[in-house]
Amino acid sequence: MTARITLADLPIRDDLRGRTPYGAPQIDVPVRLNTNENPYPPSAALAADLAEAVRGAGGTLNRYPDRDATALRAELAAHLRHGLTAERVWAANGSNEVLQQILQAFGGPGRSAMGFEPSYSMHPIITTGAATRWVAGAREDDFGIDPEKAVAAIEEHRPDIVFLTSPNNPTGTALPPEVVRRLVAAAPGMVVVDEAYFEFARAGTPSALELLPGNPRLIVTRTMSKAFAMAGTRLGYLAADPAVIEALLLVRLPYHLSTLTQAAARVALAHRAELLGYVDRLRAERDACVAWLRGRGLAVADSDANFVLFGRFPDRHAVWQGMLDRGVLVREVGPPEWLRVSVGTPEEMAAFRDALSGVLAGPDVTPASLATAGRDQEEETP
Ligand SMILES: *Cc1c(COP(=O)(O)O)cnc(C)c1O
Numbered sequence: 001m002t003a004r005i006t007l008a009d010l011p012i013r014d015d016l017r018g019r020t021p022y023g024a025p026q027i028d029v030p031v032r033l034n035t036n037e038n039p040y041p042p043s044a045a046l047a048a049d050l051a052e053a054v055r056g057a058g059g060t061l062n063r064y065p066d067r068d069a070t071a072l073r074a075e076l077a078a079h080l081r082h083g084l085t086a087e088r089v090w091a092a093n094g095s096n097e098v099l100q101q102i103l104q105a106f107g108g109p110g111r112s113a114m115g116f117e118p119s120y121s122m123h124p125i126i127t128t129g130a131a132t133r134w135v136a137g138a139r140e141d142d143f144g145i146d147p148e149k150a151v152a153a154i155e156e157h158r159p160d161i162v163f164l165t166s167p168n169n170p171t172g173t174a175l176p177p178e179v180v181r182r183l184v185a186a187a188p189g190m191v192v193v194d195e196a197y198f199e200f201a202r203a204g205t206p207s208a209l210e211l212l213p214g215n216p217r218l219i220v221t222r223t224m225s226k227a228f229a230m231a232g233t234r235l236g237y238l239a240a241d242p243a244v245i246e247a248l249l250l251v252r253l254p255y256h257l258s259t260l261t262q263a264a265a266r267v268a269l270a271h272r273a274e275l276l277g278y279v280d281r282l283r284a285e286r287d288a289c290v291a292w293l294r295g296r297g298l299a300v301a302d303s304d305a306n307f308v309l310f311g312r313f314p315d316r317h318a319v320w321q322g323m324l325d326r327g328v329l330v331r332e333v334g335p336p337e338w339l340r341v342s343v344g345t346p347e348e349m350a351a352f353r354d355a356l357s358g359v360l361a362g363p364d365v366t367p368a369s370l371a372t373a374g375r376d377q378e379e380e381t382p
Helices: 044-058 070-080 094-106 122-129 147-159 177-186 242-249 259-270 272-276 277-296 316-324 346-361
Strands: 089-092 111-115 133-138 161-165 191-195 218-223 234-238 307-311 338-342
Touching: 044 259, 070 089, 070 234, 070 259, 089 094, 089 242, 094 122, 094 161, 094 191, 094 218, 094 234, 094 242, 111 122, 111 147, 122 133, 122 161, 133 147, 147 177, 161 177, 177 191, 242 272, 259 272, 277 307, 277 346, 316 338, 316 346
Parallel strands: 111 133, 111 161, 161 191, 191 218
Antiparallel strands: 089 234, 218 234, 307 338
């Protein structure tokens, strides 16, 4: 028998040694509220249109797809409005691939990217994967970004890429447009506003898309994975100056977006009224969840997304496990004493409330603090 080879035995890049992969648990439990998916599956009519589109595309699969996804990009531009056109929109396999292409084009060895934590764990993972140095900036106790401090941090580190997540994951915090405007003005390089949860923001919250004219170093990313209820399709997109898209063409793999993905995404866009029709329901359920958690005396971050960050638990893992034992999967993410729950259907949220009530009634779990107190600034584990 030969000994099992481990990662440490391989000539892997030094900067990847000792790292852990992204790993939200995929556990088969009745109520899965851990990856911010939309709980409402596509309707039978939508599924039938998808099947029809795949049937149509099936007869062409001996050929490569449209390398530039022209029709899809034109339809995405029309969806985003703001005067956008296909040449200002780009699409890839999830916004994670969009972000990776941005890092490949604008990051790289000797360069750096900065974000304000706690935030989306994939930003540093994609950054280091692209051999780019990660600079961790900080958010305030209310999880907002203080523009003075953020400008100072940007001026100190001069990052090639700045990530702003709005609404932020895992906290749900939306950034005022004035803050985004100031940070775009201060940044020496590219600024990526990750708007994965934009559709869930409270009415009247402006998009960073409004700042695109005159800001060729600004990129706004979106996804079909959350509000669009199409996480399985893997379709993310961005809007930016046409020159930014020219840069991405230099690094994208040829034919990166399969014929089937392009077809599915176009069907989803054609049905967007149905898909986005659940957003209001999810917002109302989110606000009810925030109110219920506060009524229990817990600390809860204001949320403009389809999830809620709540705490604080000295042993959050015990709470997470207690919930799982009751059939409800939430996420251990963010600052050490907090948990995140994705907003589900009314039935799923009732199960969440029952499970949490059960756990909190148990002997060994007490909230650390009933006030929205400060928090540790440790980096989250994915
Ligand atoms: C979920 C999420 C994404 C989406 O990733 P996809 O690759 O499009 O599924 C992007 N950014 C943030 C902040 C997210 O939470």
